[in-house]
Structures are given as C-alpha cells and as structure tokens.
Amino acid sequence: MKNKKALASRILKTSPKKIKFTADALEEIKKAITGSDIRGLIAIKKITKSKAPHQSRVRARKIAEQKKKGRQKGHGSKKGKKFSQITKKERWMTKVRTQRKFIKELKENQLIIAKNYRLLYSRVKSGYFRNKRHIKLYIQENNLITKNEK
Numbered sequence: 558m559k560n561k562k563a564l565a566s567r568i569l570k571t572s573p574k575k576i577k578f579t580a581d582a583l584e585e586i587k588k589a590i591t592g593s594d595i596r597g598l599i600a601i602k603k604i605t606k607s608k609a610p611h612q613s614r615v616r617a618r619k620i621a622e623q624k625k626k627g628r629q630k631g632h633g634s635k636k637g638k639k640f641s642q643i644t645k646k647e648r649w650m651t652k653v654r655t656q657r658k659f660i661k662e663l664k665e666n667q668l669i670i671a672k673n674y675r676l677l678y679s680r681v682k683s684g685y686f687r688n689k690r691h692i693k694l695y696i697q698e699n700n701l702i703t704k705n706e707k
Contacts, residue, residue, distance in 0.1 A: 562578075579604075582598065660674060660692065663677075668703065
C-alpha cells in the first residue's frame with residue numbers, strides 16, 4: 558500500500574501523507590499495479606487528495622480590529638526601520654502644517670506684515686526652518702516683528 562500511495566502522490570503531484578484511500582475500495586487498490594490503474598481509481602474517487610489545513614486567521618483578525626481602534630501601537634509593537642512607521646512625507650506634512658499655522662497666527666495678530674509673511678511662507682515651503690522655534694529665532698534675528706503702535 559505504501560507503493561500505491563507513492564504512485565498516487567506522484568500522479569496528483571502532492572505528498573504521500575495527503576493521499577487518502579476510501580475504506581471500501583482497499584481490495585481494488587491492492588490489485589492496482591500500473592499508473593493507469595491508479596488514475597482510474599482517482600477518477601472514480603476511490604483515491605483522493607486531502608486539502609491542506611490552512612492557518613487560522615482568527616487571532617490576526619482580532620489584532621487587526623484592536624489596531625483599528627488604536628490599540629497595540631506602542632513601542633513594543635513597532636517593527637522596521639526609522640521611516641517604516643511614519644513615512645518621510647508624513648513627517649514633512651506635519652512639520653510644514655505646524656509652521657504654516659504658526660506664521661498665519663502671527664499675520665492674523667498683526668505681528669508681521671504681509672510682505673514678511675510671504676517671505677516666511679516661501680522659506681517654510683523650501684524647508685528652510687527646522688521647527689517652530691527656528692522660525693521664532695529667525696524673526697528675532699531679522700527684526701521682522703512689527704510693534705503695535707496705538
């Protein structure tokens with residue numbers, strides 16, 4: 558029977574462990590000698606190939622659901638290099654948005670004139686400033702703040 562399993566596995570292109578014989582056809586299978594005999598038994602479903610057991614996705618789905626809620630995202634869960642969690646583009650976007658918001662507030666509070674606002678805006682766009690603090694230093698060094706005279 559070992560030889561029959563090996564022959565059937567070669568025909569079905571699978572492991573001999575996955576070959577199953579039906580209990581009522583064991584006598585017929587013992588009589589089968591050639592590959593064509595085995596093919597005939599496969600055709601009438603006396604010899605079958607069992608499906609491979611798949612890996613359960615239950616735990617994976619549960620974790621994905623938790624991550625959707627914002628859980629399980631601490632330092633211990635992070636894998637990969639520097640920009641695998643937050644991309645360079647996302648970091649750039651957050652930096653530029655905070656800087657633009659800051660200079661917009663300065664303009665609305667009339668601390669800088671429109672001309673200086675445009676200057677700062679273009680510098681922000683080009684990546685000149687590292688952060689908000691750098692903008693403040695630049696404004697102080699170049700005396701861009703206008704004094705409110707009443």
